[in-house]
Amino acid sequence: MYEVLMVVYLLVALGLIGLILIQQGKGADMGASFGSGASGTLFGSSGSGNFLTRSTAILAIAFFALSLAIGNLSANHTKAEDSWNDLGTEAAQAVEVSTEQAEDKIPD
Template sequence: MLQTFLHIVHVFVCLFLILVVLLQQGKGGGMGSAFGGASAQVFGGRGAGNFLTRLTAICAAVFMATSMSLAYLSSAGDRELREIENRQDQ
């Protein structure tokens, strides 16, 4: 059940992270300017960069945490199988 919850959170964070990165203005304008500069109007001139940069960092940290948690949980099953195999060999 925990693993299913982490999978759902992981997918939502992944999609949100993609959206946040695409909304940021790069050197060439990025997708933020493709929407008519709507992000600059909503967040203000310089406020959008700080807000989106922080949001990207938070999303990346959550994404990494869920990735490591899912990797640990999936390897826990491997450890249990090895222990059972070692008991049968003895």
């Protein structure tokens, strides 16, 4: 589940970057720089938003939601014991087992 969320998170991040890069800035219109009448309204000269701005907002919400979900999963995730960190005890157990087997094979 964690790996699937990470892949979706990466795809959402790349989509968000792409959508932001292809959008035109608010000051890029020639009329907006000279103070045309419609650019001073509440939503600006482009209206309440077109497809790109709405999809960017949806991807931004998905990005933050996935960030919170992945952060919650990784905070509550317990690490499995790494077998390479505890080699001494396994080696000692193997030596004890081999010495016990060797003692059983010594003839009287």
